[in-house]
Amino acid sequence: MVTIHSLKPNVNRAEAIEKLCGGIAGLVRWVQSGALRSVADVHVPYRLYQVEISNAASRQTSWFALDAVSGSLDLYQFDRMPDEAELVQVETRNRPEPVLEDGQALRLLEDKLRRVIFHTGFFRIRGLRIRAELVSLDLHVPYWIGFFGSGESVRLRVIDAVRRRFEGAKARAFFESWLRG
Numbered sequence: 001m002v003t004i005h006s007l008k009p010n011v012n013r014a015e016a017i018e019k020l021c022g023g024i025a026g027l028v029r030w031v032q033s034g035a036l037r038s039v040a041d042v043h044v045p046y047r048l049y050q051v052e053i054s055n056a057a058s059r060q061t062s063w064f065a066l067d068a069v070s071g072s073l074d075l076y077q078f079d080r081m082p083d084e085a086e087l088v089q090v091e092t093r094n095r096p097e098p099v100l101e102d103g104q105a106l107r108l109l110e111d112k113l114r115r116v117i118f119h120t121g122f123f124r125i126r127g128l129r130i131r132a133e134l135v136s137l138d139l140h141v142p143y144w145i146g147f148f149g150s151g152e153s154v155r156l157r158v159i160d161a162v163r164r165r166f167e168g169a170k171a172r173a174f175f176e177s178w179l180r181g
Contacts, residue, residue, distance in 0.1 A: 004095060005087045006043050006140040007076075009161035013039065016144035016159055019166075034150035041161070042175065043090060043140035044069060045098040046076065047105050051113065054129040064109060064132070065139060068098030071108035072174055075116075076162075081135060095140060096178045106132060143167070145175055 011019070021036050046065040053060045065076040100108070110130050117128065142161040147154055156175055158167040 020146040049132040
């Protein structure tokens, strides 16, 4: 097992099971996909960047985290660098290995940030500059994966344990790929 630093989860195992099985949505999932067979926590490695965004006369500094496996999961944004109070040490085997090269990760981050900025108003952009610097921090984000099914058919549901929300097809594909890998 490896010891890592993870953002503190806001959903524990019991709450994850309740979210996965509870209410009408849980009943619908049971009818469509079968019963909940297992639940696992997975900690995904992220790279943290201090980012300065300059647009016209405004300048903003934030910290963004990009998953270090494929760069396909949603970005995390922080007003400041996460400190010890926001992190926990976890001993786990359930973590994908970071495989993105630094240059590739930086390009993915910049592309994602450009899309976010363009989405807020293309005509307000004047002289856009994005400068990102990698911060040396062992950072992982916790997720809960619910395994549903009967027989050999298995379907996944993914909960972001920090944001307390279900993830969509992108995250399911990410974890299915890792599990097959």
